[in-house]
Amino acid sequence: MGMTLTEKILANHSGASSVEPGESVWVDVDVLMTHDVCGPPSIGIFQNQFGEDARVWDKEKLVIIPDHYIFTKDKYANRNVDILRAFAADQDLPYFYDVGSEDYKGVCHIALPEEGFTRPGEVLFGTDSHTCTAGAFGQFATGIGNTDAAFIMGTGQLWVKVPETMRFEFEGTSMPPYLMAKDIILKIIGDIGVDGATYRTMEFGGPGISAMSMEDRMTLTNMVIEAGGKNGVVEPDAKTEAYVRERTDKDFDPVYSDPDATYHSKYRYNLEDMVPMVAKPHSPDNKATALELEGTDLDRAYIGSCTGGKLSDFEAAAEIIAGNDLKIDTYIVPATTEIARGLETHTLNGKPLMQIFREAGCKIGQASCAACLGGPSDTFGRLNNQEVCISTTNRNYPGRMGSKESQVYLASPYTVAASAVTGKITDPRVFIQQTVI
Amino acid sequence: MAKQDQIISGKAFVLGKNIDTDQIIPAEHLVYSLDDPEERKFYGRYSLSGVPDAESGLPQGNIPLVEEDKFESEFNIIVGGPNFGCGSSREHAPASLDIAGVQAIIAPTFARIFYRNSVDGGFVVPYESLEDLSKEVHTGDELEIHPEERVVKNITQDKEYEIRPLGSVADIVNAGGIFEFARKEGMIPCQ
Known part of the structure; x- marks a missing residue:
């Protein structure tokens, strides 16, 4: 078998x-x-x-x-x-x-x-x-x-x-x-x-x-x-x-599943049928479409972690943030030092990604897990009060990013960036259609 | 840790479903040494401190597992809903319960890393109940776990509930953890 x-x-x-x-x-x-x-x-x-x-x-x-x-x-x-x-x-x-x-x-x-x-x-x-x-x-x-x-x-x-x-x-x-x-x-x-x-x-x-x-x-x-x-x-x-x-x-030896496994x-x-999704507080399976939650007020946006702090995640966020003012505090934390260097060398319309984020007023942290899991009270981006945050991280349990009083919505870098621009949960499709890549 | 056939009795502390390891021991506390006898007490102090107040000590709520100025709990049996211990692999979670004086957890299902850490580290015995007892048992109820009879007796309510046998991990539970088990089996040399 x-x-x-x-x-x-x-x-x-x-x-x-x-x-x-x-x-x-x-x-x-x-x-x-x-x-x-x-x-x-x-x-x-x-x-x-x-x-x-x-x-x-x-x-x-x-x-x-x-x-x-x-x-x-x-x-x-x-x-x-x-x-x-x-x-x-x-x-x-x-x-x-x-x-x-x-x-x-x-x-x-x-x-x-x-x-x-x-x-x-x-x-x-x-x-x-x-x-x-x-x-x-x-x-x-x-x-x-x-x-x-x-x-x-x-x-x-x-x-x-x-x-x-x-x-x-x-x-x-x-x-x-x-x-x-x-x-x-x-x-x-x-x-x-x-x-x-x-x-x-x-x-x-x-x-x-x-x-x-x-x-x-x-x-x-x-x-x-x-x-x-x-x-x-x-x-x-x-x-x-x-x-x-x-x-x-x-050396390594790849293996593959057998057809009769x-x-x-x-x-x-089907990828064609799928739409931007959000996990509402306080569980990753508390799903809704971004469209269903449009207009939900936010205090903060966070882009980082092993899930959402890779170079392609920042490229996606930059597509939407470029040239826009941000309505809420937006935190950028590259997962690794290699990605942090990539933010300086990768460009969108001739401008380094890091410059796009800086010009938009993002707060830029150093490569680490940072506020994804709360951490010590002086951790960069930590939710210390009743903040409502939209985040590219992977968990939104009670108190996961700091205070038990805070609330975390999980979403893609596109959705988080779009929401940072409007200050409310926003389906990124509006922005994507305007973007020239 | 208790042996597989040992009767565990004491007061129940009741929680809901999907209790994740961030609620069991919030990340800000993962800095204390588990080897230092004084520092490790803080894990007991902050065990279950991440649970929202209204959901801590059901059905009433607003009951902490460990009181503010204490390092150990008066409750020694946790009763939880499904998927107990989901999330992070931090072994500090079952360790914190052990340090707080918890001996066993009864839940219909466990997240696998938490279950494994509880057993391999010899911290608390994870018993699977047939039914979700988190809606039956009240915080403070006197319970007796009888592993050989596969029942939990609720002395306060005069009721009995079924639990599943530990199965293949029973040998590790009985040995007291994976190291003791491996020494017994001759996999690693005795100290």
Whole structure:
């Protein structure tokens, strides 16, 4: 019987010729990623369990990317980065992207692909639930806790229950000009619910997916956790290969779902039928179309994070913001330093994106997770009161971006930018039709 | 953590559906050391502090799990609605409940990373109930969890509810976590 892409990767990494959903297997880990929030406690458990002098199983496979609480005066947060620094030095880790150094990257889920760690066919675990982003590259990638990370640091292995796979098939040969991957994933989460994919894989395929850029695919897989999914995958293709080859010399073996693979369920969407979507407070599945919410008053717009802080997200926002005044405070936070540099070098009608944002009066932050998850009280863009914010991030739980009194609407960079211009939730189609690209 | 066959008894603290890990331990508190015996107490202090006040301690609401000047709770069994523990993979979430004195959570379904962290880290036992008990049980009810009989007894209301067996994770729960389990199985050397 055929296997899905996810089943094949888990079989290949557990020494089995085949695996079936529901069985537990021990897999060999290709990459373990951790950051400044979960790294220190993972290191603490590793040292408690394996001894103060223990060495990690393979220093080439452990990647440490501080990104959460970086530009803060919080003494505990800064102490935590010091713990990472000392551990990386002690273990002589080649892949530590230290704060304040030229190596500093920013948001781990975007840094991982930029640095060539999202290789098709491999197994990646990370101490962050959005580790599933890397599934866009045909990698098995999922989030784990500190204890599991410490276990991998010592053994290079972890047990996994093989998930059933849900297939999401996309028709359509190109994205309509007003549509973004964020609209698609918000629609799916709204359809299946915040626990609609719990314990399962969400596999995205079909001509509509082939037409998408790698960054768009990452937006889809990033948010599978918002439906409870264990991992999300897109089958690798020429675009995947080109992206990864440009960023690593390491070999990798892509795998693909068999035509006779068994699926838990199949869903079909057509890109042509889809419209700009919004998730209302306080749940990612609280869906509405942008049109239905038109006129909703806002205090703030936020463009950033692993979901909505990639170069293409800022290109989209700039298309709408260029030449317009903004009615509300608008925060721009590039996910990584590479993207921040891209904002200076990429232009729209001859003008660098960063200049467009500055001229419009946007507040520009440094590459990091920033206010996506609230963080310490001095975090850039944090919602400290009763603000109503529209954001390109991935979660709008109570208090997610700071205060329990605040409210967050999730939307695409187009919709957030259009709403920043009007000060109210706005369907971006009005602006897109006027834009000359 | 309690063993699989150990009876857990105490006071219930009731929450609604989709309790995410940002509500269990808000991100601003993820800075304290879990290794430092004094600092880690703050995780108990702020456990469930992200839950909107009206939804904390149902059905009445406005009941904090841990009172303002305390680090531990008088409640040791959480009863929640479906999809308990969704969102972030922060292990600080089940750890904070454990540090606050919570021993078990009863919910019809759990988000998978939270469930896994609870078990592998040996923090709290996640029991799945057949029904959503968050509308049956009141905060403060005296409960007894009898894992071997697969029932929860509500002493206050004189009712019984069914729970599912732990299944394949029972061995890890009994061992006290993934490290203890792996040592028992000879996967990693004993200390």
